[in-house]
Every structure is written in structure tokens, then in C-alpha cells.
Amino acid sequence: MSRRLVILGSTGSIGEQALDVVSRSEELVVVGLSAERSWEPLVEQARAWGVRRIALADEDAAARASEAWTDGEVLSGSDGLVRLIADAECDMVLNAIVGSAGLLPSVAALTEGIDLALANKESLVVGGELVMQLAEATGASIIPVDSEHSALHQLLGAERPGTVDRLILTASGGPFRGASPADLRDVTVEQALAHPTWDMGGKITIDSATLMNKGLELIEAHHLFGTPYERIDVVVHPQSIVHSLIQLCDGATLAHLGYPDMRVPISYALHYPERVDVPVRPLDLVEVGALTFEPAAGDTFACLRLAREAALAGGTAPCTMNAANEVAVHAFLRGRLRFLEIARVIEQTLEALPATQVHSFDSLADADARARTLARELVAERAAA
Numbered sequence: 001m002s003r004r005l006v007i008l009g010s011t012g013s014i015g016e017q018a019l020d021v022v023s024r025s026e027e028l029v030v031v032g033l034s035a036e037r038s039w040e041p042l043v044e045q046a047r048a049w050g051v052r053r054i055a056l057a058d059e060d061a062a063a064r065a066s067e068a069w070t071d072g073e074v075l076s077g078s079d080g081l082v083r084l085i086a087d088a089e090c091d092m093v094l095n096a097i098v099g100s101a102g103l104l105p106s107v108a109a110l111t112e113g114i115d116l117a118l119a120n121k122e123s124l125v126v127g128g129e130l131v132m133q134l135a136e137a138t139g140a141s142i143i144p145v146d147s148e149h150s151a152l153h154q155l156l157g158a159e160r161p162g163t164v165d166r167l168i169l170t171a172s173g174g175p176f177r178g179a180s181p182a183d184l185r186d187v188t189v190e191q192a193l194a195h196p197t198w199d200m201g202g203k204i205t206i207d208s209a210t211l212m213n214k215g216l217e218l219i220e221a222h223h224l225f226g227t228p229y230e231r232i233d234v235v236v237h238p239q240s241i242v243h244s245l246i247q248l249c250d251g252a253t254l255a256h257l258g259y260p261d262m263r264v265p266i267s268y269a270l271h272y273p274e275r276v277d278v279p280v281r282p283l284d285l286v287e288v289g290a291l292t293f294e295p296a297a298g299d300t301f302a303c304l305r306l307a308r309e310a311a312l313a314g315g316t317a318p319c320t321m322n323a324a325n326e327v328a329v330h331a332f333l334r335g336r337l338r339f340l341e342i343a344r345v346i347e348q349t350l351e352a353l354p355a356t357q358v359h360s361f362d363s364l365a366d367a368d369a370r371a372r373t374l375a376r377e378l379v380a381e382r383a384a385a
Ligand SMILES: NC(=O)c1ccc[n+]([C@@H]2O[C@H](COP(=O)([O-])OP(=O)(O)OC[C@H]3O[C@@H](n4cnc5c(N)ncnc54)[C@H](OP(=O)(O)O)[C@@H]3O)[C@@H](O)[C@H]2O)c1
Pocket: 008, 009, 010, 011, 012, 013, 014, 015, 034, 035, 036, 037, 038, 039, 057, 095, 096, 097, 098, 099, 101, 119, 120, 121, 122, 145, 146, 147, 198, 199, 200, 201, 202, 203, 204, 262
């Protein structure tokens, strides 16, 4: 049986690795691809994979792709992404878009009852309750692609309800593990992008350096697995060999191990519930030698604390936090904000926009827009100072 797959964000780090997984699979058939504005790589992918429909979120990029590529249809804008999903007659959507722009396509897939392989953690950070309710209502599955959540999905699969006491997410600690706030004052973009164990897109790499990524993953885990926040821990594990752990009621702790390679969780999600060969080195524990663990230093990495606070506040707070983070990270990558100011912009945005209840996806869109406007103002003030 073949599985028809739409890959959103196919020109990115996860998207390209997903195509590598597909290239080794007899079962997976790509029927749709999308990007934001990288139209040339997208058209190249469409040619290489024999795909007849692609979508570009950026209208200009879509117009250029239509001129250059006449072998199929080019859809454009956020409506185009939704049409790509709805009209593809696909079995699964891999959402590998970065940022809250991924929410709408996640909602589109789940609304159609299409299973979702979810790399876009922001979908759950922003719209967790509504997204999970939607999946339940339509019967679509959400299979996580994030390595920690893929590990948890695998660990939890065999356990009966009521037997799992705690989830433990591991964090590499990023390039600044062990640093003091003073060490981080003049951090450059290049230093922040030099992740010690994972090779990823720019935004998530900065999120890993600030530990916001672990904060986003905390919220993602809460929604995916229905686990209260007080029963989800974060521990720093610099080798990135243990991807997550669960603690059970009988005193057993189960861990998921492997070398860091995103093709493993991508393959797991795309083939679930089957497993297929992935060309990765088998884990050699003697070669690894030591696995070490340490607490996450909350004083230095304020983003993790802010994410936990926003998670506990609930309502629109995680959406507000996520939007402010996206604006701040974008500004840092463009040299308009210093590294430690990322957390300050998020904190000030959260202080100014207290959480309100989420009634609908529209109320999330409003909260996202308000937070972005304010965060941009805060960035501009700091850039001008
Ligand atoms: N990279 C990893 O190893 C990793 C691991 C775990 C989880 N994740 C999660 O996976 C997601 C993707 O991460 P990534 O590292 O692969 O990101 P990335 O390399 O930056 O790629 C992002 C992809 O999304 C597209 N895109 C960006 N903005 C968009 C928008 N507004 N509308 C539609 N498409 C848009 C990009 O298109 P263009 O090429 O045109 O910009 C690109 O195809 C993130 O949520 C991240 O947290 C990533």
C-alpha cells in the first residue's frame, strides 16, 4: 500500500531530510510540496519528485514559479497552502513549516481528517487545546516529528493509562551551556547558530541557544500526551543521545536512545505504525562512553522560565509568548537585537498583554497580531537606544 504525502516546508531542514527518507521508501509517494519564497529549490524538488502541485506562501515567489514551471500548478498564499492539502487526496501531511504560520495548515489537514506528521511545534504551542480537540473530532492522528516527542510517543505506546508518573525531556543545552549572563552579553549570531549536536534551521537553532526551544517542547508535550505541566521535567543532556524518558509508577524509568539524526523520527512518523530501515549508525555506547545530565540553569536562560510561566497562565499566553519570540529571534538574526534582549522582549510583551481565554482560532490570530505589533515596537525602541 502506498501512502500519499504532502510535505509543507519541503525546502527547509526537516523538509529536505523528509525527502531523503522518502527516497529510500517503497511506500511513500509525494503529491504536494510547499515553501514560503524559495521558489527555485521548490520547483527543482517538484521536477525531481514528479510532483504536479506546489504552493508558495509568498505571492511574488509563486508568480515567478508559475512562469518558470509549466508542468504543473502553482498555488499561492495561505489559501494556496490550504488548497494544496485539501485537494491532494493525500493520506498524510508533514508540516515542517517554521513558526506560527504552520498553524493554519495543521488545522486544514486535521479538518479534512488527514493524519498529521508534526514537526511544526508552534501549531501546538499556539493552538494546543483547539488543535487537539479538532484531531479528536475528525479522528486524524498527530504523530510528532520532534525527536523528544517522537521518543515519548514510542515510549508511551506500550503503557497503560495511569501508569506514567513523569515525562522527562532532554535538552542539549545549546552552544552556551554553562555560560553566565555576563558571558552572553555580546554573543554573535554566528556563535548562537553553532549548535553542538543538531544541524537545524536558523530559528530553531536560536531557540535552542536560548532554551526557548525546550519551553516550546514542554507545551507541545503537554498537549500531545495530555500530561500536566508539573509532571513534565527538563534535564540538560549535552550528548543528545537520550532523546526523552518516562518514569512509571513501579519505579522503572524508560529511555529512548540514538545518535542525533532527524531522519529517525521523520521516518517513524511517516511510516507509523510500521518501521522501516533508516541508514543510520547503530548506537555504540562504548564509543559514546559517558552520558551526563545536569539541571537547566533557569537564571541564565530566562526563556525556559518564561515559557513555563506562559504555559501555566494558559489561554492566549503561549500564543503571545510564541509571537514575541518569533519577532525577537528574527530581529536577533538580523543584528537588531542582542541575545539577552530576546527574553526581555518576550517578558515585556507578556507583561503588557495578559492572558485571555481562547474561544476560537480567530482569537488566537488576534492575540498573535497584537503580540507581534508590540514586540516589533519593543525591538525598534531597543535598536534606536
Ligand atoms: N530542523 C530540525 O532539526 C528540527 C527538529 C525538530 C523540530 N523542528 C521543527 O520543524 C519546523 C521546521 O524547522 P526547520 O529547521 O526545518 O526550518 P527551516 O529550515 O527554516 O525551514 C522552514 C520551512 O518552512 C517554510 N516557511 C517558512 N515560513 C513560512 C511561511 N510563513 N509560510 C509557509 N512556509 C514557510 C520555509 O520556506 P522557504 O525555504 O521559502 O523559507 C522552509 O521550507 C520548526 O517548527 C522546528 O521547530 C525542526
